[in-house]
Amino acid sequence: MKILIADDHELFLNGLEFILKTEFKDAEIVLTKNYTEIFAQLDKHQDFDLIVTDLAMPGANWLEALNRIHQTVGETPIIIVSAVFDKEILQKTLDIGVSGYIPKSSSSAVMLSAINLVRAGGVYIPHELLNNAISNKEITQEIKALQTLSDDSASRKTIKKLTPRQIEVIKCIARGLSNKLIAYELGLTEGTVKVHVTVILKTLGVTNRTAAVMEAVKNGYISKSDVNL
Numbered sequence: 001m002k003i004l005i006a007d008d009h010e011l012f013l014n015g016l017e018f019i020l021k022t023e024f025k026d027a028e029i030v031l032t033k034n035y036t037e038i039f040a041q042l043d044k045h046q047d048f049d050l051i052v053t054d055l056a057m058p059g060a061n062w063l064e065a066l067n068r069i070h071q072t073v074g075e076t077p078i079i080i081v082s083a084v085f086d087k088e089i090l091q092k093t094l095d096i097g098v099s100g101y102i103p104k105s106s107s108s109a110v111m112l113s114a115i116n117l118v119r120a121g122g123v124y125i126p127h128e129l130l131n132n133a134i135s136n137k138e139i140t141q142e143i144k145a146l147q148t149l150s151d152d153s154a155s156r157k158t159i160k161k162l163t164p165r166q167i168e169v170i171k172c173i174a175r176g177l178s179n180k181l182i183a184y185e186l187g188l189t190e191g192t193v194k195v196h197v198t199v200i201l202k203t204l205g206v207t208n209r210t211a212a213v214m215e216a217v218k219n220g221y222i223s224k225s226d227v228n229l
Helices: 010-023 035-044 062-073 087-096 108-119 137-151 153-157 164-174 179-186 190-204 209-218
Strands: 002-006 028-032 050-053 078-082 100-103
Touching: 002 010, 002 035, 010 028, 010 108, 028 035, 035 062, 050 062, 050 108, 062 078, 062 087, 078 108, 087 100, 087 190, 100 108, 164 179, 164 190, 164 209, 179 190, 190 209
Parallel strands: 002 028, 002 050, 050 078, 078 100
Antiparallel strands: none
């Protein structure tokens, strides 16, 4: 596993490196301190499995930088770890295709949980922002579902139920499509697809896409003939 992390505050950068090395002992971790260094690394290497970066850093405007990074790395998940806490910025990062937005005030346990969720194909949205309205109506509905799943511990005991849109997404996952291809096929943004995936994983009580497909077959949402993983 190869991880690129970026932050212009050396203390936080080293702390994040320590957290990731503790969790992913065999990972190769590349440190950068600004967008210029990120671009230089991506010009040389595009085989990163995960990118974890601060939002406001020297070297480029964050919106332009994230668009460039996403276009360069394709399906490689990008996670923002930032002190900036704004629902409009969250919306813009989701639209770009960012997979997670973690406040810097989060504990190491929350950060690792968010990273593992993203690696499973979902998207992490901080609990504090789940209550805020997002301009994309479809994402808003999914975020409300995430709020219910996060707040209601009894939800794990309820009957598993996917919406028609979520069933469309799980059928695409069963065919082995990437989030980008699912977005293209269903006419959605990549960010919307990632939110759908997150809700599907939580609703079905699983931690990865393969397990989600198996659980969807078990619960009758899709048939075995739909599966092509």
